[in-house]
Amino acid sequence: MWIKKIKFDDFITFKGQEFQFTPGLNLIYGPNEAGKTSLLEGIKWSLFGKKGRKKLKNKIEITLVLSEGKEIIINDGLPFFLNMGVDLFENIYFVHTAELDFKEPKRFLTHLKAKLLNLDLLEQAKSEIKELIGKDLQVLNQRILKTGLINERIKGLKEERDQLEHERKLYIEIRTMEHNKRTLEAEERQLKQALSRWEEKNALLQQILKKRTLLERYKRCQALKEYFRERERLEEKLKVLSAFSEEDGERLKEFQVRQASLNQKMQEKKNRLKELILELQEIQQKKTGLKEEIAQITLNLEKQKIRAGQYAHFNVQTLEEIKKVSERKKFLNENKEKIAQELRDVQNAYFTIQKDIEAAKDKIISKSVQIKKLFYFCMAGLGLGLFSFILSFWFVPSIFLGLLCLLGTGFWGYQWFKGKKIIRQLELESNNKLSQINAMDAQQKEKQAQLEEIKKEIAQCETNCFKFCQEARVKDLVTYEIRLKEKTEIHQAIKENEQILKQKKEILAEINQAIERLDEKIAKIKREKEEIENSSEQIKKEINSILAKAGVEGISIYLSKLEEKKKLIAQKITLTKAIETSEIKDPQLELATLTRELAILQHLPENLENEFEIKKRIEELQSKLKAVSNEINQLMGRIETIRQNLSLPEAGVLNRLYLVKTKLKELETERKQWLGVYQILLDIEARAGESLVEIFKRASNWFAFVTDNRWKGVVLEKENIYALKNKQKLSVEQLSSGTRDQLYFAVRLAMAQAIMPKGFFLLLDDPFLTCDKERTKRLLHLLDQLAKHCQIILATKESWLKEAMRKGINIITLDLNN
Structure with a gap:
């Protein structure tokens, strides 16, 4: 569909005027206040009428050509032209001056999804379901706070x-x-x-x-x-x-207790006497053994003193001197080995350097022979070359032979110079080696002198060590140390035996004192035993006197009576x-x-x-x-109170309860059904969202083209539009006004291309106000490509845009006088 012409009877500045348009790109050019915007507004009003569905006072007649070639004429507009509201038309097909952004973006994107699938009733159905079940849709991630009629x-x-x-x-x-x-x-x-x-x-x-x-x-x-x-x-x-008197009974009991106590004491004294006698025997046995030990220790002590006299000439000072001599000898042997090894290393190095000097002399002789040969070759080549140059005056080709000879002479001269340099290096090395040999001769003599001195000192150490050992009548230092150790052990043993002997004598004195004490204890116990026996006899006489008076024989009989x-x-x-x-x-x-x-x-x-x-x-x-x-009285009162609070008889309550449960079950079922229907609508809307993603992919490519790839594209997330630059994601509010208008323009073109009928039209009222020339040219290129598929009516005041248009474009020029 495209606009063929529009005729104004009396509309703002247009009086009985008619404008013709072509299917492709149309340009309306004119200065400010020439009527460009009025012309585009007249097209909108002729299609949709004024807001509030009031008829236009001044007649506008627009002629449209349908896709099949049929023409239709619209005089007063329609509330929903081609099933489309004026809001959707203005957001996609009509771009006002400096108003490239969308009006109510979220609401517009929702309507756009419905338009993509031709689901004009989808939003209406969703709204009605929201009114019915309200916040139950929260399970489907819908933010709804209303309760809902069914709920x-x-x-x-x-x-x-x-x-x-x-x-x-x-x-x-x-x-x-x-x-x-x-x-x-x-x-x-x-x-x-x-x-x-x-x-x-x-x-x-x-x-x-x-x-x-x-x-x-x-x-x-x-x-x-x-x-x-x-x-x-x-x-x-x-x-x-x-x-039988109580007093005599008490006396008998007392006598009986005393008698038992005396018997117990007597037995204790006997046992104690026996223990003391046994202890005395044990102590006497210990005394005998101790005397034998003292005699044995005294004998051992005499023997040790005799042996200590034999080792009297061994002393620690002599041992220290022998050790010092041995350590000095050991140190000298180590130095001797070290110096001998250094002498061997110097001799080995001396022989190696001599071999290197002989090898260098052989190389010098060989190189000298080679240098002489090269010198002869150089002279021969030089002479042959001169001869060839002289010959070239008569025979021209001989000059090449001369050049070849000169080239050979140069090569041999270079080899001669290189050989001379090598000979000088070898001679320098030989001289250095000879200096090293002289230094090594001095080192060898010095090491040999040190070695001789060390040998003499070692011999002196051996003589001193032999002298000390001969005086002590031992073979070597080890034997001297053993004898000195034995002497120390003997003196230690003598001290220990004297200490033991002293202790044994003290113990023997203590044992004698213990024997005297035991003898005194035994005599005392014997005296106490005689006293106990006398007391026992006296008690027996008193008991027999009391029993004879009562006429009984025993204490137990008297006490029982x-x-x-x-x-x-x-x-x-x-x-x-x-x-x-x-x-x-x-x-x-x-x-x-x-x-x-x-x-x-x-x-x-x-x-x-x-x-x-x-x-x-x-x-x-x-x-x-x-x-x-x-309890009976309480039950009667409770029954009466409950009956007063009841509103219906029991049968009425049961019938009404059945009806309410049935209705409630029906409403629950209906709510579940509506929830399922809403899920289906969301699935349908999701498919529209996928189409919207495709639109933004196309818009991303166009936006990147317009900005010369400074911006990488456009994305839609949660009904919000973002621009991408490198790794940044910026919202439209964060962009400059010029970049934001270019982003919106690319999105509008992509949306229009996605949802417009075949051959539909776009109205653009000076959309490039915030663009520079480079980006404007890129946008014109996009419009030119899009004009192959739809009609574009572009209004502008810029003269250079008019000149930049390609040939064959319909241009409508307006002036201030129309």
Whole structure:
């Protein structure tokens, strides 16, 4: 589709004018205020009409040629021309002066995606789904805060369902509480019956307890009567045991304890005496052994002193002198070996240098012979060359022979000079070697003199060492050291034996003192033993006197009789106390009264089954009965309170709950279905996004071309446009105004080429205001390439652009007078 012509009846500055256009590139040229922008605005208004869908006051008629060649005429515009709104048209197909950026970029890119796939209803469907399910789309990474109509209905139904579920649970609770109430009432009746039975048992128990009390009093009366009889028998027995006194018993016990103590002491003294005798024998044996050791040590000490006298002439000072002489000899031998080795090294170097000098002389002779030959060759070549040059005056070709001879003469002369240089070097080396040989001769003599001196000193050291050893009557230094070590060991042994001998004598003196102490202890123990025996005899006489007075033979018998008397006295005191503390004064009269009362209660049993649990059981039943009554009252109050809070009968609650759950399930299903539909729409939109990526790839290539590859391209990320330069990624806000306009222009051209119908048109109102000439030429080149596929109407005020246009371009010129 392209614009063939436009006719204005009366529009701004145009009065009854008509403008013709061609399918390719069209240029509208004119100065400011000539009507360029008005002409392009007239094209837009003729296609879309004015905003608000009001008709134009002044008629504009535009003729369009369709792709199949058919012409159509539009007079007043359409709200959506070719299924396209005016916003999308202005963002892609109509570039205003210095307004290359997009209006509302994110919204525009969203509409652009829909346009790429011809999905004009996609955004409308997404909006309607957002209104329905709202923030549920967050699971699909959609930033939506609205709740949604379906969610609001679901929320209301859930609240109603929760309320109905609460009332249903309350009805179930009421039925449960009524059942519990009936159970508690039955339990209350059972508790009252059980309490009545246990109270009857309690009355019977009181009569049984009375009978039991009377029987116990009857038994106490009989016991008291027996107490009187028993006290009389005890008094008769005590008269028989009056000869046994407590004082004599205590004395016998004391004598018995003393006797046992004396016997124990006697046994201890015997044991101690035996131990001391054994200890005395052991000490005497030690004394005998110690005397033998002292005799042996004294003998060894005499022998060691004799041997020490034999080694008296060995001393440390002589050993140190011998060691110094030996060390000096060792040091001299090491120096001797070192100097001998240095002498051998000098001799080897001397022979090597002599060989090098002879080899150098042979080389000098050989080189001298070669140099003589080269000298003869040079002379012969020079003479032959001169002869050839002279001959060339008559025979011209002979000059080449002369040149060849001169060349040979030069080569041989160079070899002669090189040989002379080598001979001089060899002679210089030979002289250096001869100097080294002279120095080495001096070194050899010096080393030999040092070697002779060292040999003399070594001989002197050996003489001194032999002299010292001969005086000590030993073979060598090692033997002298052994003898000196033996002397030191003998003197050390003598000191140790003298110390041991002294210690042994001290021990022997201590042993003699210990023997004297033991003898004193043994005599003392024997005296203490005699005293113990005398005390024991005295105690036996006292014991026999007491036993004879009581008429018994042994202490144990006397003490048993005394213990029996004590028991009888204690029994008498107990009986007397029991009689005096009893409330029964006359047991005989009390027995007669109790016999009459027991005869009346004779029919009652003596014991009752579970009699100890009766009172406890009655208390438990009373407590349970009270608790059950309180629980019944609480249940009745709770049931009444719940019934007051219920709004519907139970059947109404159940029916309404069923309807709400059914509706809620339907809405949940519908929400899931809408969520699935939205996912499908997102997938479709993603395919449009892929097409948008292709558009930005084309725009990247054009932007790089326009900027002469200073910028590498354009990318789209999260509906934001970025420019790439080397490794930097800059947003459009960070670019200069000129670069930003060129970026937007490249993106617009790529978008237009991607979505425009075949042969559609672009309106460009002076888009190169911020471009330099170089970039403007590149943009014109792009437009010229794009004009092969669509119509381009370009308005400008720049005269050089008009001149730069190629031939065959339709140019419309406007002036201030139109």
